[in-house]
Amino acid sequence: MPNAKSNKNAIAEESIKLLRQNKHIINLSGKEYVTHQGLVWLAHIRGIQSIETEMVQGQLQEGFFLFKATASGERGTFSGHGDAKPNNVGKMVKPHLIRMAETRAISRALRLYCGVGITSKEELDMQDIG
Numbered sequence: 001m002p003n004a005k006s007n008k009n010a011i012a013e014e015s016i017k018l019l020r021q022n023k024h025i026i027n028l029s030g031k032e033y034v035t036h037q038g039l040v041w042l043a044h045i046r047g048i049q050s051i052e053t054e055m056v057q058g059q060l061q062e063g064f065f066l067f068k069a070t071a072s073g074e075r076g077t078f079s080g081h082g083d084a085k086p087n088n089v090g091k092m093v094k095p096h097l098i099r100m101a102e103t104r105a106i107s108r109a110l111r112l113y114c115g116v117g118i119t120s121k122e123e124l125d126m127q128d129i130g
Helices: 004-021 036-045 094-114
Strands: 025-028 031-034 048-059 064-073 076-084
Touching: 004 025, 004 036, 036 048, 036 094, 048 094, 064 094, 076 094
Parallel strands: none
Antiparallel strands: 025 031, 048 064, 064 076
């Protein structure tokens, strides 16, 4: 009889396999990252029922935003946080810090919900990409 840990590992391995097969894992500077689009797609396969977000901190003048996202469904409830500030996003995203912080939080919550251990591209500090 399989234990809970081996079942979680099997789900994680299957998730990565599905993401790769459907081209939702990309390579940047020699490292693999999952896409936000792929996480949303996989979450629907895994029975997601809702994603709720809330702004935890918003400092318009300073250009800093922090969101919390909570994903709930057949696999349980999982939360993640995401932030955005001018020095951790690309120049095209700077005018959209609120949306990027929310997207990062959602990606993190979906990674936890789906059992995906690969960081999402959207969570990256753009300075980390060489």
